[in-house]
Amino acid sequence: MSDMMESTNRRFVNAKAAVNASRKNQKKLAAEMKAAEGRRDALIPEVNSIAQQQYQVGNLSAVGFLLNASTSNDFMSKAISLEEINKLHDSKLRELNSAIATVTESKAALDAELKNEQQQLTALTKQKAAADKQIDLLGGGTGINRTITDGLVDAKSKPAEAAPRNADGGFSAEGCTEKDETTSGCVTKRTLHMYKEVRKAGFKRFVGCHRNGGPFEHPKGRACDWSLQKSGFSSADSNDEMKYGNNLTAFLVRNADKLGIYYVIWYKQIWFPATGWRAYSGVSDHTDHVHVSML
Template sequence: MTAPLRRWSTPVVAVLAALAVFAGPLPASAAPTPPKPSGHDAQPTLLNDVIETKNREFVKAQAALRKSEKRQLELQQEFKRVQRELDALAPQVNEIAAQSYRTGRIGAVSMLLGAQTPDSFVQRAGALDELNMVNAKQLAEVNAVKARVEQAKLALDTEVRAQQRLTNDLNRDRVAAEKALDLVGGNGLTGGLVNATSPVAKIAPGRTGDGDWRPESCSENDPTTSGCVTPRTLHMYKEVKRAGFTRFVGCHRSGGPYEHPKGRACDWSLQNSGFSPWHNTDTRKYGNNLTAFLVRNADRLGIYYVIWNRQIWFPATGWKSYSGPSNHTDHVHVSLL
């Protein structure tokens, strides 16, 4: 259900209080299939799906690598066997080579011319030819097998190197995906229900040459109330809307400390009107994806901190458990520098 429109009066915690770590249970995921996000023609890839796909590819690559290594071992053994056969022929090969060296082609001719009769000439010629054929056949067979094994071994060496490169690439992809998931709060915060990528925001105004952000006054009309916001907050508001997050939002709020009265904070509801805690996949994923967009673009937007679903994120510290007046399960809070 959607709660009636109420004044978003939850104060934002101070920095020191926000950094305090209090462990608290996270709500569990509910409905199975979220609807397509507004402004998108197709369901975006969830980061959890990317990690699963990379790990499946990694497992297949490992199996292929083990298969290649096993086949390479078999071929190495076959190569050794053929090498032993070749070594066994070495005496005969050496004898043939020595004879050829001693007699050359003239020796063979002399042997034939030394025949006393035509019949003995034919017999000697036949014997010499048969010997040459036997020797040539044996050597050719051994050399052919040896060549095939060497070629197969070379091919498998190449395959193993390719598989190792693939394994290294998949490891890097898996680590990168895990880091990306950690950046947006990990499985504990998102339950895996967060898009693998976010649109890139335009850089906010007020960035100095050394990377700092110039102080800004509350000089712009707040599009969500009758109050004011800083130019940087207004830029963030427009970029979040441009990224497709169009549900209810409130920024300026009078009274109290922290960033709302200064026009440097906004509360992004999960509902089209009013505030109500996330209660299904749609509302939880909306909060996750909005948070992911803010965190991934924090350096471009000049973000101070983000609070969502009992967790708080600072650029300097990452995600920490949050305990405050509001557990922020009904909206995403963002403060600007």
């Protein structure tokens, strides 16, 4: 695949992560605002009641209130009562002001998140359109997901454990730093994580990841070829092999967002996060293995 295609899909995945993060923040902010509104609404009648009491016994009438004391003990009692009312009023007023400020701040933050979500959704649309155009230039057309049309596929896949993301929620480029468990070469941390999750899901037939030479992801340690056989590669010639390829493909696509998958190729079809399934006609028709490349 071209560098432009990789860049487009990486931006698509990052924008999608930003949308999800924004929606998560919106839920949190909406809950905070609702709680603050509840505190505000409960405090308003309390503050009004205390203010009325304070007006009756404190402020301008405080001297008269105290002078009406019949004894020294009564005077002290009234003085303490007045001080307590004033303190309670100040405390409740500060609490009310804090609740009102929280509502205002949460509302402003929520509005900003809504705007951010719209911006990221616009970015998603643009990246999808760009990816569609690049696929057309590369000679791919609209395809049909064979895993659905053949019917030889499980309805659900095991959930994969998510790969680490960067601070923005996307997937940064990684170097070939980890030992490849399938060859003597190396793979990225994300590729190794994907490899282990696929095996954990039960797909343990022959696989090869790192491969020297070539312009694409294998020499960068960012791709694996999953055979349908226990050893070597041979085109699917039985329902068992076809279903194995279909189920493996379904697992990868269903968990693509968690694993950081760039694209999947299987049985003359290619899948990208930004475009979905398309027809594929490359050097290999991939009828003998499932190819997965990582961001």
